[in-house]
Amino acid sequence: MAIDYSQRIPNNVDLSNDRRLQRALENWQPRFLDWWKDMGPDGTTNFDIYLRTAISAEANGWANFGYVKMPDYRWGIFLAGQDPNRVIAYGDNKGKPVWQEVPGELRSTLRRLIVTQGDTEPASVEQQRLLGKTAPSLYDLRNLFQINCEEGRHLWAMVYLLHAYFGRDGREEAEMLLERHSGDPDKPRILGAFNEKTPDWLSFFMFTYFTDRDGKYQLASLAESGFDPLSRSCRFMLIEEAHHMFVGESGVQRIVQRTCELMKEHKTDDVRSVGAIDLATIQRYLNFHFSVSLDLFGQEASTNAANYYTMGVKGRYLETRIDDDHVLTGASFDMDAVADGRIVRKTVPALSALNERLRNDYVEDCAKGLVRWNKVIEQAGIAFELKLPHRAFNRRIGAFAELHVTPDGKVVNEAEWKANESKWLPTPEDRAFVTSLMGPAVIEPGKFANWIAPPQRGINNQPANFEYVRFN
Numbered sequence: 234m235a236i237d238y239s240q241r242i243p244n245n246v247d248l249s250n251d252r253r254l255q256r257a258l259e260n261w262q263p264r265f266l267d268w269w270k271d272m273g274p275d276g277t278t279n280f281d282i283y284l285r286t287a288i289s290a291e292a293n294g295w296a297n298f299g300y301v302k303m304p305d306y307r308w309g310i311f312l313a314g315q316d317p318n319r320v321i322a323y324g325d326n327k328g329k330p331v332w333q334e335v336p337g338e339l340r341s342t343l344r345r346l347i348v349t350q351g352d353t354e355p356a357s358v359e360q361q362r363l364l365g366k367t368a369p370s371l372y373d374l375r376n377l378f379q380i381n382c383e384e385g386r387h388l389w390a391m392v393y394l395l396h397a398y399f400g401r402d403g404r405e406e407a408e409m410l411l412e413r414h415s416g417d418p419d420k421p422r423i424l425g426a427f428n429e430k431t432p433d434w435l436s437f438f439m440f441t442y443f444t445d446r447d448g449k450y451q452l453a454s455l456a457e458s459g460f461d462p463l464s465r466s467c468r469f470m471l472i473e474e475a476h477h478m479f480v481g482e483s484g485v486q487r488i489v490q491r492t493c494e495l496m497k498e499h500k501t502d503d504v505r506s507v508g509a510i511d512l513a514t515i516q517r518y519l520n521f522h523f524s525v526s527l528d529l530f531g532q533e534a535s536t537n538a539a540n541y542y543t544m545g546v547k548g549r550y551l552e553t554r555i556d557d558d559h560v561l562t563g564a565s566f567d568m569d570a571v572a573d574g575r576i577v578r579k580t581v582p583a584l585s586a587l588n589e590r591l592r593n594d595y596v597e598d599c600a601k602g603l604v605r606w607n608k609v610i611e612q613a614g615i616a617f618e619l620k621l622p623h624r625a626f627n628r629r630i631g632a633f634a635e636l637h638v639t640p641d642g643k644v645v646n647e648a649e650w651k652a653n654e655s656k657w658l659p660t661p662e663d664r665a666f667v668t669s670l671m672g673p674a675v676i677e678p679g680k681f682a683n684w685i686a687p688p689q690r691g692i693n694n695q696p697a698n699f700e701y702v703r704f705n
């Protein structure tokens with residue numbers, strides 16, 4: 234169904250035919266806008282921003298570019314098209330038609346997953362609230378706002394499901410999504426990484442590279458859900474997510490590139506003295522964001538994950554392309570585990586290891602960006618290689634949380650960890666230095682802060698000096 238933009242809430246779910254639901258969502262809408270005003274991008278109400286807006290949920294031609302004031306962005310409810318023949322691809326219900334309503338026995342499980350997913354979306358907007366003040370260019374400022382608007386829309390996607398399928402509980406959960414806040418000591422966001430700060434643009438690019446990528450893998454697993462409205466929501470969200478990861482990957486790449494240029498120009502490793510971010514600091518930020526994002530996949534051995542799978546609620550990454558029985562009751566899986574304070578290889582039932590399996594897919598994907606970043610360093614003739622730290626490094630969730638592990642994967646005692654932590658994770662001095670580079674936003678079209686290279690091409694084929702944001 235085409236997206237109906239004539240409605241107060243644009244949608245392709247025929248909302249006007251369900252008056253009760255429409256009214257409930259229209260009541261939630263002003264609460265969302267209040268939240269956006271209080272917790273969204275600070276001081277931006279009047280800016281005109283060159284944004285893309287979905288015009289169709291089909292694969293082709295879904296994006297339309299134009300100037301929009303963010304509070305007027307048409308947040309709405311867009312589901313990918315319905316496949317009338319879709320069946321559940323795995324678990325006990327394999328081969329049965331997907332559910333168009335929530336099965337009673339899966340209600341609390343599904344609600345919990347949808348709430349956890351929904352909670353991350355506004356959290357990230359809150360984390361990025363002040364970044365506009367220090368944007369390194371209009372191009373980057375526009376990308377930040379595009380991401381913020383789309384995370385807002387992803388919140389709408391989950392709120393729609395809560396309102397439409399979970400009755401009063403769902404409406405209450407939708408309220409709570411606006412009441413918890415990132416880093417709030419009393420009402421924090423649900424998952425750890427979403428209570429961390431995103432205080433500078435290096436953090437922002439690392440976040441969009443590593444943490445948004447967790448979003449990609451979680452959404453892809455939920456896109457396999459037997460609950461069809463969730464699957465269709467996630468499939469559309471994944472299209473938007475791709476741009477967020479592009480912003481992260483190209484952002485880090487442009488920083489690395491500028492650092493290398495200045496290293497060569499000034500024949501020094503000490504690029505801090507010429508106002509850029511040294512490669513060792515970039516590595517420490519990478520270590521932090523990668524390890525915090527690994528935690529988002531949950532415990533390595535998870536009965537929750539096994540149950541989600543068996544019940545047909547959450548599948549594996551690209552489930553239907555995997556060549557096995559899609560039931561996994563007799564299958565096993567090899568993974569790293571902890572025994573007697575050491576990291577050992579263990580064979581476990583595949584069903585209980587589904588979080589770890591998804592984490593493997595994620596790690597493999599993360600490594601691709603590093604290949605590209607390292608190519609920039611190599612082409613500059615500099616002997617330095619960015620590396621993903623070992624998956625047991627700096628963990629807070631799962632078996633490795635009880636160990637101290639170096640980026641190379643060596644288990645060390647607490648004293649050794651303490652003595653070396655400042656080599657591996659951003660120090661307060663690193664953070665202060667990176668913050669010191671974040672001057673007032675660079676708002677002259679085509680100009681970039683000293684510590685980052687321009688992008689290779691503009692948004693929607695616009696030139697680099699395009700006026701992506703008008704301040705009015």
Ligand code: BYC
Nearest residue numbers: 349353357424425444445448451528529531532535537538
């Ligand atoms: N922090 O059996 P386990 C995104 C809890 S990002 C705090 O492993 P499960 C985005 C867990 O809840 C994608 N608590 O759990 C990115 C459980 O609690 P209970 C977000 C944690 O369920 C950037 C207990 O520990 N989407 O979209 O297998 C910008 C036992 O753990 C954490 C989703 O996460 C943690 N890191 O796995 C914007 C998808 N990890 O039951 C957006 C929905 C675990 O003992 N969520 N716990 O009280 C899920 O699929 C699962 O909830 C999880 C956890 C994968 C997160």
